[in-house]
Amino acid sequence: MNLTQREQQVYDLMITGVSQRTIAKIIGFSVRSVKQHCAHIFKKLDAHSTREVVAKHYIGLGYTNENGMPGAELLSKAERRVYDQLITGVSRKQIAAKIFRTEGVVCFHLANISRKLGTNSMLEIVIKHYTSGQSIEMKEAA
Missing domain, CATH: 1.10.10 (Arc Repressor Mutant, subunit A)
Structure with missing residues (x-):
């Protein structure tokens, strides 16, 4: 770049x-x-948002965090589907299309995710996902 x-x-x-x-x-x-x-x-x-730039940055560096940030284990199955899309940097509208739900349902899940994880924004979730403690691992170059 x-x-x-x-x-x-x-x-x-x-x-x-x-x-x-x-x-x-x-x-x-x-x-x-x-x-x-x-x-x-x-x-x-x-990219279309700062969130997407951040996700591309960490993904491009090969960062992975299979377990998510601390507290992600408290998410319901539906919330985890939204979370898994969110950490790729896509918009609410794109998340809704990918999981076949309305944008309103996605917003509801995002509010619950933010509450459970103690965050204030989708950007904060993405950053914390990739930078949370020892669960970050670098992918091996294959």
Whole structure:
């Protein structure tokens, strides 16, 4: 992936879950500039959201976490299906299409997942899934 130096700075902060406003303060330029850099990153990575960029980053590095983040064992079977799709970075609409449910049902499950896992956003779930403790393993290069 060919990112400019500024795009790389934004990308490095983006994959940690930092907001665009905070990225702008850290790097020292406007939120509008950060949004433009994010748009370029999305285009170069063929991604539609920060969540998808984060998932692609960790998947591209070969990270796996078969058990999920701590608390994932408390999820119901339906919630686990949504969770398994969510960690790939796809949108609510795409999750609904993949599991053959309405977007409203997916939102209901996402609310329950967030409550059970103690998170505030779908991005936070994705980041914690790939960065949660010792259950992270690198896939062997085959």
